[in-house]
Amino acid sequence: MFLTRxxxxxxxxxxxxxxxRRALDGMGIPYTRAATGEPLVxxxxxxxxxxxxxxxxxxxxxxxx
Numbered sequence: 001m002f003l004t005r006x007x008x009x010x011x012x013x014x015x016x017x018x019x020x021r022r023a024l025d026g027m028g029i030p031y032t033r034a035a036t037g038e039p040l041v042x043x044x045x046x047x048x049x050x051x052x053x054x055x056x057x058x059x060x061x062x063x064x065x
Contacts, residue, residue: 003041011041013064027062 009015012023017037024031024039029046031039 001043
């Protein structure tokens with residue numbers, strides 16, 4: 001399963017797909033790019049046990065900035 005569009009907007013704080021992808025790259029969150037350019041983020045990418053960043057995990061304090 002994937003996060004919904006509103007979830008990705010809420011997570012990144014961005015409405016445009018290109019800006020969302022830049023934000024996800026900056027946060028180290030893996031995604032798949034759809035044919036439309038939309039980033040498809042698996043709901044498991046945000047699990048606490050997921051290895052998303054090499055330096056210790058998510059920066060939860062930066063989400064939504």
